[in-house]
Amino acid sequence: MNRNTFEITNRPKWQEFSLLLDDQDKRSPTMDATHLPHLFRSVCNDLALAEHRRYGHQLCGELNELVIRGYKHMHSAPATSWAGMTYFLAVQFPQLVRKEWKLFWVCTLSFLIPYLILWISGRYEISWIQSILGASGMTSMSEMYGDTDTSVHLRAEYGSNFMMFCFYIWNNVRIDFQIFAGGILGGVGTIFFLVFNGIHIGASAGYVDYACSPEKFYSFVAGHSSFELIGMVIAGIAGMKMGMAVLHPGRLNRSDALIKGGKESLPFVYGAAFLTTLAAVIEGFWSAQPIAPSIKYTVGGAFWALLIAYFLFAGRRYRAT
Amino acid sequence: MPNPLPKLDTLQTVELAEGVEIRLRMAGPLIRGYAFMIDLLIKGAILMGVSMLFEMVSFISADTFGVGLMLLSWFFISWFYHVLFEYGKKGATPGKRAMKLRVVQPSGASITFGQAVIRNFMRFADAFPSIMIPGGGMVIPSYGFALTACLLTKRFQRLGDLAANTLVVYDRPYMPPGVPRETKLKALRPSVSLSKEEESALINFDDRAGTWSQERRVELTDYLVSLTGATGATGMNKVASMAQWLRENR
DSSP: OOHHHHHHHHHHHHHHHHHHHHHHHSSSOOSOOTTHHHHHHHHHHHHHHHHHTTOOHHHHHHHHHHHHHHHHHHTOOOOOOHHHHHHIIIIIHHHHHHHTHHHHHHHHHHHHHHHHHHHHHHHHOTHHHHHHHHHHHHHHHHHHHOSSOTTSOTTTTTOOHHHHHHHHIIIIIHHHHHHHHGGGTTTHHHHHHHHHHHHHHHHHHHHHHHHSOHHHHHHHHHHHHHHHHHHHHHHHHHHHHHHHHHHOOTTSOHHHHHHHHHHHHHHHHHHHHHHHHHHHHHHHHTTTSOOOHHHHHHHHHHHHHHHHHHHHHTTTTSOOO | OOSOOOOOSOEEEEEOTTSOEEEEEBOOHHHHHHHHHHHHHHHHHHHHHHHHHHHHHHHHHTSSHHHHHHHHHHHHHHHHHHHHHHHSTTOSOHHHHHTTEEEEOTTSOBOOHHHHHHHHHTHHHHTOSEEEETTTTEEEEOOHHHHHHHHHSTTOOOHHHHHHTOEEEESSOOOOOOOOOSSOOOOOOOSSOOOHHHHHHHHHHHHHGGGSOHHHHHHHHGGGHHHHSOOHHHHHHHHHHHHHHHHHHO
């Protein structure tokens, strides 16, 4: 068979395949596509033949395009289901966090050590904290948590709950994503953001002890702190998975390790975004409500206990996936 | 041939599960830069529109509701504009579509949601180092890391592409312009037996001959004097006839 007979014999099949793919691209396909796989394999075969017999750029290029278009239809990823998402949150996610306990502690300590140093430093020498917060930072801390009048609704001057909720999404979830993305630079970006947040939050806490009303501050942060801090640490795990792929690829080469690291870090990105979004909901609609501090501490403590129990025990009965 | 010639084009050959090889044409940093600029303009325009709308909402309701919505849309546009468009059916943001590009897996298949998330969240790292404008406090991401990674990898992958295992390719593979011959030539068997590469060179020459001037065609076929035994128009016609013979008999 020469090129011309090859083309004449098979052209109707290619046209049919192309029409079928056009139809499948539409929002609501109208044609019967049951023989699409068969046609696809047949066109694959034609391309292989045409390449082997060197039928020229024109023909091979045309078949190449048909095969690529067909492949996209034949091999598309299955959509995620609600059941899958529930299973992820109830079983897989806590399992994965337990599996990465080493990275969990690396990230927790990267945040906690600078936090504690700065917080405690305020009792002895306030100048570190002052230089970190700066004049504007100290003013805004005093405005928010100052001793003036504890009965005033915290949100009266800082906008509606909804606005603050949006602000926390915009700011805090973004920080999570940055912590994750910084991981690809050998983990340096991740550790940097964790330490930076530790320093900044530690300085804020230290300054509140020094100059503001601690009760106002701690009753405000009690409710959402568990979700927000653990969410941040989990974003740190995601970043460190990428970082370790670059620094310590093990038996893989670096590019394969990076792909594997990317895949394995995804659950942590989703989990971190989920926890931080929950934190934003609580921070926006609960933390600033005029409720007795004792209730806020109880609720905050309950959230911490719940979250720790979740990560320690959830999904234990299921086999690791 | 023991030592094949180094490749000059940006085609990448991929073997599919069906056992057939396809060719993907990689998109270089420049055209991706254009696509990025278009997306940047679109994102800016959306943000401006959204801001104006919500400003009006705030003005009417005298509440900070509008500010909240603005922050929320800012967040979603900056983090999910690329993710959602690249995960979508077209596999490309409007900017990429305008440049006829799309994002694919190395097999040519559409990317998954996870891959879209990884490749676009990594933009933050790819955008380094940032250029600080002194005084104004403005920070402009230079995408220096992305460019460096693109130039160092065979398939023009930035860091996000490397981590997500994705490629940016031209939506349609490059088709050399061909002009079908009006008059059918008499087939002529080549005087010596040719290798597969030589045969395809003759056929490709003939496919593309219509796009060149007569002088250029003759100039090229003059190199084949050892095959045709003639120069000038005679030689060129002989090459075309041989190509015709190869088409009919191979």
